[in-house]
Amino acid sequence: xxxxxxxxxxxxxxxxxxxxxxxxxxxxxxxxxxxxxxxxxxxxxxxxxxxxxxxxxxxxxxxxxxxxxxxxxxxxxxxxxxxxxxxxxxxxxxxxxxxxxxxxxxxxxxxxxxxxxxxxxxxxxxxxxxxxxxxxxxxxxxxxxxxxxxxxxxxxxxxxxxxxxxxxxxxxxxxxxxxxxxxxxxxxxxxxxx
Numbered sequence: 001x002x003x004x005x006x007x008x009x010x011x012x013x014x015x016x017x018x019x020x021x022x023x024x025x026x027x028x029x030x031x032x033x034x035x036x037x038x039x040x041x042x043x044x045x046x047x048x049x050x051x052x053x054x055x056x057x058x059x060x061x062x063x064x065x066x067x068x069x070x071x072x073x074x075x076x077x078x079x080x081x082x083x084x085x086x087x088x089x090x091x092x093x094x095x096x097x098x099x100x101x102x103x104x105x106x107x108x109x110x111x112x113x114x115x116x117x118x119x120x121x122x123x124x125x126x127x128x129x130x131x132x133x134x135x136x137x138x139x140x141x142x143x144x145x146x147x148x149x150x151x152x153x154x155x156x157x158x159x160x161x162x163x164x165x166x167x168x169x170x171x172x173x174x175x176x177x178x179x180x181x182x183x184x185x186x187x188x189x190x191x192x193x194x
Contacts, residue, residue: 007174011050015178018042018078038074041065043179045078047171056160057168060152 022038023030030038044061051058065075143161147153150165 004170004174004177007050007171008178011046011171011174012178012182014046014049015043017080018046021077021080022074037071041071041074042078043175045075047175049079051167051171055167056152056156056164057150060155064151 019039019042022042045065048058048061053059053062062075062079066072143158146161146165147156150156150161150168153161153164156164
């Protein structure tokens with residue numbers, strides 16, 4: 001994992017460049033909703049391009065941005081020359097790493113299956129079985145919620161989902177820190193100009 005300060009610097013640089021490509025440097029009249037959409041899209045794409053399409057979530061963000069025509073044009077403007085290479089990377093969802101993990105998980109299950117069969121033959125009390133099933137359902141429910149929150153999460157197995165979620169959270173945190181810094185710097189400039 002990269003150092004947070006270098007991550008924030010790269011994100012800020014790409015975000016500002018994306019906003020400039022959207023036309024925020026010019027004094028064009030745009031609606032608040034258009035500005036909001038462009039700021040959110042440029043922040044998401046800056047975050048994904050900072051990751052260079054190496055993770056499921058970054059490829060999913062780029063793929064999601066390229067779905068409808070209006071967002072696709074805006075995404076191409078924001079990403080600029082690197083848009084073609086990132087789009088190619090985003091077309092490989094789910095990644096090879098996830099499929100390797102699934103295969104290793106299947107191999108592990110197969111090798112442990114004889115041990116599992118022996119353990120299942122032991123009779124467990126009904127209370128333990130019901131507690132087990134409740135816990136499994138709760139974990140499954142929360143896993144499904146997590147899959148819906150992380151971009152591209154529906155294509156991931158559980159182990160990949162946890163790793164991708166941790167990486168995504170780190171990048172979201174960097175994004176929030178940079179946005180807070182920009183907002184506070186804007187407030188200071190506005191207070192000094194009054």
